[in-house]
Amino acid sequence: MAASTALRLDSISPPSQLAPAQQLAAAREVLRREAIALWQVSHRLGEELNDALNLLHACRGAVIVTGMGKAGLIGRKIAATLASTGATSHFMHPAEAFHGDLGRVRCGDVVLMLSQSGETGEVLQLLPSLDQAGVPIIAITANGQSTVGRAARVVLPLGELDEACSLGLAPSTTTTAMLALGDALALVLSSMRGFTAEDFARYHPGGSLGRKLARVDEVMRPLVDCRVALVTQTVRQVIVGCGKPGRRTGAVMLVDAAGKLAGLFTDSDLVRLFEARDEAALDEPVSQRMVASPTTIGSGARMSEAIKLLADRKFSELPVTDPAGKPIGMIDVTDVVEAPEAMAQADPVPSTPVRIFPGEDVYAAG
Template sequence: MLERAKAIIRQEAAALETLSNRIDEHICMLADYILSSSGIVVVCGIGKSRLVGDRISAILTSTGTRSITLDPVDALHGDIGRVRAGDVIIALSNSGETAELMQFIRAVRQLPVMVAAITGRANASLAQSADLVVDIGPIQEACALGLAPTTSTIAMAAMGDALALVLHERRGFTRQDFARLHPGGSLGRELMRVGDLMWPLEAIPVFRPDTPLSLALLSICRAPRKLGVGAVLCERGKVIGILTGESIGQLVDRGATPDLNDPVERHMQPPLTAISGHAFLNQAAELFRRCESELIPVHDDQERFVGLISRRDVLKPS
């Protein structure tokens, strides 16, 4: 069984290699048409092709190309109303002869839409009805019977990936765009900026270096958000130290009695490092792994203090 499993994967990999040599300018023509269209990309197919279509549409949508999937059977019973003039229809069928799909294509032709076919038979009915054909060529399925859609669906999916990623690169789709569309989960967290997760300046008491310790601790206790910290700033607005209620408490626990009239600079902890609010969270995580600080000051483009980022917030499990 292991040898057979390896052979199946090798067969599918070989099919993708063949596909990479077979692909031609038609995929570029399709990409150019989508880029110039004001409509959305409607991906459709029957059976396993519909499942591949779901994946293609999801990749398109997540990389900046508006797309929906449409079941041709549902479309023939009212859902064709989802299609609008100017949309691009991508129809998936290895055989190119799927009856329900062909009926849908004939019906949708009542609208001024562009129809592209991704198929394994360039002379099939679907190809003849399409404005543009992306031909994946004749493909032998990995199934021992040569029947179960396996290699052909992988080829269609790979063609969809190629189209989606060419489009995303041509659009100049950035990490910021990707983060906007993927705000949840570990992926969204990885693409977040420090400024999105920091404790903002408005929530942090700030002091001059000569502020009495008593007033600083009172400000920390009265702060709207009970963060237990304050920042010491110089005249230029740059952070030169961090005061934490925890550090004062540790002094008391050791039997020391801090003079509440002391200037706060005697009890502050100079920051070991700082980070820009524009930095990504993975950069902040790397800083925390390199230093022992629980808090890192965040600055703007002029290196003015704008907030604090916490080790616990950055390194906590996603």
């Protein structure tokens, strides 16, 4: 860039800045104003909330949430919360609705309409079509006498709220109140429908939340992928006979003649023998070196319970047993903390022997 047109950064006046203490005070004031607004809205609610909940509970179609601008963004979150807690729900953008998306609306649906003023143009243009379709409206608005308020079957009033913005303009307090009121509707409706933890798990199968809500049977390594040996074998027989391809569990499950779990022999137990250079122990019955009557978790238990056991007792492995006490799988801590795709890329077991004791080859495993 030529010198005559180059921008001199040192010639730009810096913007006015708040001191750190002022920044903190301003942020706290925003939160204080929004908290007061939520308290005010909660105390304004009356029988109209019951009317709205009864209308939603009786809905045999979908709850269609709509709103424009910031209210629309809040509406998307409310629709998502409704859907994740048992109500069929989706968001409909009012401008797109006027250009064809009104075809989504069916008899039996309920519309949840968000508009602070109740006079938002893009929202108002939907009213004749919704009235023609006979779809009831629940309005979240500050003004029950607005056009939206008069068209609604039920009005949930926000009342007059001051925005937390220093200019009093940017939607902040009002959108927070809309969001909280939407949460209240969704969560109370969920309770009215008897929404259970099982239902929640079905709608949230992915991520850490889904993993905690899942059953241990869905996450455990099945018995075919676990190391299992007879309690009557020696330590050496257990080690030699329990090789598994891929990433193995950190423990061998030891069963009696009836197939019931009798104990665990962990990699840590084996390491302790190596550290003590106790070669003779390799030919002793594994029952003398195992963890007898280990902690287990029953088939059908939730992963949240398994994770708590692993964390509280600092276990790395947790056998899963059936009602008869027979092992059906193993929860390994690496399966809990690692992503499935990482497990799929696990290195295979090395085939190079590592000499531990003179004349004894023990194969290293990952």
